[in-house]
Amino acid sequence: MTQTQRILVTGATGTVGRQVVAELLDRGHEVRALTRDAARAAFPAGVDVVEGDLNDPDGLAPALEGVTGLHLITFGGAAFSPLETGPPILELARSAGVRRVTVLHGGGPTPLEDAVRADDGVDWTVLMPVEFMANALEWADGIVTAGEVREPFVNRLSAMVHEGDIGAVAAVALTQEGHGGQEYVITGPEVLTVGDKVKTIAAAVGREITLVELTEEQALARWRAAGLAEDVIGFLLMAYGDTPEVGRTVSGTVEKVTGRPARTFARWAADHADAFTRPS
Numbered sequence: 001m002t003q004t005q006r007i008l009v010t011g012a013t014g015t016v017g018r019q020v021v022a023e024l025l026d027r028g029h030e031v032r033a034l035t036r037d038a039a040r041a042a043f044p045a046g047v048d049v050v051e052g053d054l055n056d057p058d059g060l061a062p063a064l065e066g067v068t069g070l071h072l073i074t075f076g077g078a079a080f081s082p083l084e085t086g087p088p089i090l091e092l093a094r095s096a097g098v099r100r101v102t103v104l105h106g107g108g109p110t111p112l113e114d115a116v117r118a119d120d121g122v123d124w125t126v127l128m129p130v131e132f133m134a135n136a137l138e139w140a141d142g143i144v145t146a147g148e149v150r151e152p153f154v155n156r157l158s159a160m161v162h163e164g165d166i167g168a169v170a171a172v173a174l175t176q177e178g179h180g181g182q183e184y185v186i187t188g189p190e191v192l193t194v195g196d197k198v199k200t201i202a203a204a205v206g207r208e209i210t211l212v213e214l215t216e217e218q219a220l221a222r223w224r225a226a227g228l229a230e231d232v233i234g235f236l237l238m239a240y241g242d243t244p245e246v247g248r249t250v251s252g253t254v255e256k257v258t259g260r261p262a263r264t265f266a267r268w269a270a271d272h273a274d275a276f277t278r279p280s
Contacts, residue, residue, distance in 0.1 A: 004028055004029055004030060005029050005030065005068045005069060005174075005175050006029070006030040006031075006032060006066050006067050006069075007024050007029055007031055007032070007067065007068065007069040007070070007071065007174050007175070008032045008033075008034060008063055008064060008067045008069070008070050008071070008098075009021050009024070009031060009032070009033050010034045010052075010054055010070070010071060010072055010073055011034075011071070011072075011073035011104070012033035012034055012035055012041070012043070013033075013041050014073070015132060015134050015163050016104055016129070016132075016163055016166050016167060016170075017033075017071070017073070018167075019163050019166060019167025019168075019170075020071050020167040020170045020171060020174075021033055021043060021044070021047060021167075022044070022164070022167060023164070023168050023170070023171035024171045024174070024175070025047070027171055029171075029175060030046075030048070031046070031047050031048065032047075032048040032050055032063060032067065033047050033048070033049050033050070034050055034051075034052045034054075035049060035050075035051060035052075036051065036052070036053050038050070050062070050063045053076065053077070054072075054073070054076040054085060055076050055077050055083065056085075057085050057088040057092060058088075060089065060092055061092055061096070064092055064093055064096035064098065065096060066096075066097075067096055067097070068097065068098060068100065068175075069099065069100040069101070069102075069174035069175060070093050070098050070100070070101045070102075070122075070174075071101075071102045071103075071170055071174060072089070072101060072102065072103045072112065072116065073104050073106075073112075074103065074104065074105070074106035074110040074111075074112045074113050075106060075110075082106070082110045082111055082112070083110070083111065083112040084111050085112070086111055086112035086113075086114070086115025086116060087115050089112075089115075090115060090116065090119050090121070093122065094119075094121045094122060098122060099122060099123060100123045100124075100125070100173065100174050100175070100179075100180070101119075101124045101125070102124070102125045102126075102127055102173050102174055103116045103124065103126055103127065104127050104129075104166075104170075105126055105127060105128040105129070113126065122180075123177075123179065123180025123181070124180060124181065125173040125180065125181075125182050125183075125184060126182070126183045127166060127169060127170055127173075127184055127186060128183060128184060128185045128186065128246075129163075129166045129185075130158065130160060130161055130185070130186070130187050130188075130246065130247045131158045131159075131161070131247060132160065132161060132163050133160050133161065133162050133163065133188070133265055133268040134163050134268075135160070136197060136265075136268075136269075136272075137272070137275055139151075139198075139201070139276075140275045140276050141279075143205075143209055143276045144276065144278065144279055145279070147207065147208065147210060148209060148210040148211070148212055149194070149198050149209060149210070149211050149212065150212045150214055151211070151212075151213065151214060152213065152215065152216055152218070152219035152240060152241075153194070153216075153219075153240040153241050154193065154194040154195055154211060155193050155195075156193065156194065156240050156241070156243050156248075157192070157193060157243060157247075157248035158191065158192055158193075158197075158243065158247060158248060159187035159188055159190070159191050159192075159247065159248055159250050159251070160187075160188050160192060160197075161186050161187050161188045161254075162188060162262065162263040162264075162265075162267070162268050164263060165188070165254045165258075165262050165263055166186050168254065168257075168258045169184055169253060169254060169257045173257070179257070184251075184253045184257065185246060185251045185253060186251065186253050186254060187249070187250050187251045187252075187253065187254075187262065188250070188254075188262050188263070188264065188265065189250060189254075189261055189262040189263075189264055190250065190264065190265070191248055191249070194211065195211055196265075197265060198211045200265050200266050200269050201269045201276055203266070203269070204269035204270045204272075204273045204276070205269075205276050205277050216237075216241070219236075220233065223236065
């Protein structure tokens with residue numbers, strides 16, 4: 001058992017942030033959740049919800065009072081722009097007595113992550129998850145309405161990770177010694193194709209789901225029709241069309257850090273079966 005600590009979680013309403021909050025609570029720690037709009041945030045009982053914006057470091061001092069660990073994201077504001085405020089945030093954190101910092105990798109170099117890596121006044125850990133299992137929720141409407149998934153590059157491989165396991169690794173790094181200066185690639189326990197994922201969801205919901213493979217041209221047209229920026233489309237072509245080795249290789253980080261195996265996609269699909277059986 002570790003001593004109860006108070007941790008500030010930024011990006012607390014996000015896919016990963018909510019899991020960091022949940023894991024810390026489950027481990028008996030006090031959680032302070034930072035959000036830009038406390039009235040719209042819904043957290044479990046016992047979470048201390050505070051308003052703040054990472055783009056405005058001067059307003060963060062009260063949120064950091066009494067905090068020993070800090071979870072950071074690299075993008076902020078309504079436009080999710082790369083944060084340039086890393087140095088002042090870290091200065092405030094050190095002054096408040098923060099000892100450990102985790103930062104969720106944003107897919108490439110970012111000013112905030114660079115600032116964290118350069119700071120020798122805190123024990124920092126960079127969390128580098130591969131594809132989230134939660135990304136499969138993008139298929140929910142197609143499965144509910146047409147019983148199908150339409151995707152390009154269906155044979156691509158992914159060591160996709162349960163978002164709860166990202167939260168678990170973060171919770172350990174924020175509350176225990178031995179994780180300072182580490183860069184953790186976080187994956188699931190298996191490598192799956194798109195077809196494997198569709199079959200797994202079909203088994204979870206008890207119905208047949210058809211996988212329709214789109215051509216690259218059809219995928220480009222769909223992404224552009226959805227209003228995606230060209231740099232985002234370029235990233236998707238890289239990630240899906242030629243998945244980097246790191247994204248299709250099981251790392252073992254979850255078990256190494258938390259002491260338990262990473263959760264499978266079958267477990268994720270069973271837990272989220274309702275999303276694929278009724279209209280959103």
